[in-house]
Amino acid sequence: MGMNPIFLIFGIFFTLALLFILFQVFKNIRQWHRNNQAPRETQKATIVTKRTEVNHHMSNTNNNDTVGSSRSSTTYYATFEFQNGERLELTVKGNVYGQLAEGDNGYLTFQGTRFVAFERNRT
Template sequence: MVTPGPPPFGGGGFDFFDFMFRIFPFIFGIVFIIIVASFIMNGARYFKNARTPRSSVYARVISKRMDIRHHSGSHHDNGSGFVNSSGSSRTYYYITLEFDNGERKEYLDVKHLYGLVAEGDEGYAAVQGDWIVGFEREVGQTP
């Protein structure tokens, strides 16, 4: 009777590659679910804001801020010593308003008002959900 020898490439203990091939589908599935959930949540937020009726409120611009988000692509050495990289960035603009009752709220600027208003401006702001869609400076205010 022939007894089998040890398995090739080492002992019969923990096999890292076998473990990775077994766990990869789970990791891939979790990442896929997170990406799909992100798209659904962003779409739901967009439709919620788009369906909200516009309202015009008297307010003062308290602050403005930018949020720059970077998305990088693959980085690799093409053999010449230079690293090729691709990526993009997107800038989101926010305007914080203070209302007559003292409440403050930050709105996403979807109509490119960021450069047209200054901190301290007072006037009528058109808001729609979490978006600021218009601002009419009060007569007598200077730009």
């Protein structure tokens, strides 16, 4: 007697999903480690753009399409341009995002791909 094809397909999808999750976790830990090893730099920069990314998450409770919950999360980004023309997009916290304005000049402090601070020029 052979294995049911539905169980085989489910097993393949489950394994692929698990591998994808493990890959993402490994990638995030690796980036965190790289950021910790990177020197903390401060450079003169201009904020050239800001953007947000909103992710919506839906979940059903009681296996009923009419009953469920939804939540969303927002990721905030700012792109900085250095005097040499290079640009760097960094994730920033929401309260920092609200204080940044496109065109602001100042000193960006960052560590790898981690935003540390932006001190605006007071002129």
